[in-house]
Amino acid sequence: MSKNCNMIKDLLPLYADDVCSEESRKAVEEHIKECSDCKNELEKLRKNVSVSPQKDAEVLKRIKSRLRIEKLIVGIISVLAICGALFLGLIYLINTDKSMDMEKYKIIDNVSVTEHDGALWLNVKGAASSFVSLSPTISDTDGNHMGYDKGFDREKKNGFGVTLKQRKIDSFEFYPRASSKCFEQKLFDIGEKEDIVKLFYYDDVNNKEYVLWERDSND
Template identity: 30%
Template sequence: MKKISCNIIKDMLPLYHDNVCSGETRKMVDEHLKECGSCKKELDRMSLDMNIPKKEFEKNKIDSNVIKSMSKLWKRSKFKSFIKGVIISALSISLIVLGYFGLFHWNITTVPTEMVEIKNVSELKDGKIVYDAELTDGYRLNRLKYDMDKEGNFFITPLRPIIKEESQPPYTLEKGYDFIDIKDQEISRNEEIKKIYYGTPKDNILIWEKGMELPKASEEIENMFNFK
């Protein structure tokens, strides 16, 4: 058989390697490879080159899966961080709003009786008790809370926010006359009122107690509280 040149064999090696050549061609290449070390090395190199991409492919596939997993984890972490940030921001805003209202609008601070002056306690013709209350600290009074304990002690508690506001005319609760309708309070609470205090159970000024004789209110005060 005529010896085939290495150039021809090398051209056939890809087909030989992929096993897509004819039987005669394979036999011819086999015969040549038995005697030609150069072509044998070329075939080995070709096999190696084909194997390396396969390994690289598997490695890249693994790396790709790792990257995808890391990407998913990062996205989840990013989403969790976003949600966490939203919650923290919402809580912070809520605390700021609550703090603002708590400091400036919630009437939660009582006024010490050392800053309160009660005078001109009298009784109207219809039995209501009137009194003149004045806060001497110069700050506004926002609310009066009415409460009663089991012993029949009725408390009128002055309340204001933590951040106080200066009192300015026209005055509301911090300076002027007010009244207590004892009968109406007893009916609504289904309890007998024995004493009336201005302040808290621990810090108060006695306005009236059962059996106390009060002066009759003046015509001016009667007209002030004439609700007819």
């Protein structure tokens, strides 16, 4: 390896990229005619140079496919999130009750209270759908609704309220023709709850109530 070789090897990368001066180019070309070592070095460099655009394309392709995969993952996560939200919404609709509107469901015509066998019974005309539940609520004698708070002071309250509830997702109708068949539910034994003097239906949609039963003053 001549002293010249070192100088030429410094120039080879510039020569391979075709960015060296005319003088350097000539010097390199003259040298490699006689020096197989430097010629080999140049060929190696040229291979790398010629390979590089292909490499770039490969890198770009890899980046693109990675981006595509990331997009796909984000898409899948979004879809799952939306499905989850819809599912929770449905669960909410199924599990949330609403009071039955007194006017819409003609509660006065369809719901009554009867007294027999020493107890009070709630009667609902027609086939009450299984989605309807009764929520006893507590109110005072004047009919003021006391809410569903279980921590109420029993000593001071002497009313009893009931409200028919249905799931938000369901629609419910009373069947007028089935009026002979009543859905009956025992509320309580009259003797057991002497403090209760009034029983009424409470509609918390319209904040209205109507009296279903009042204790006789003779009782």
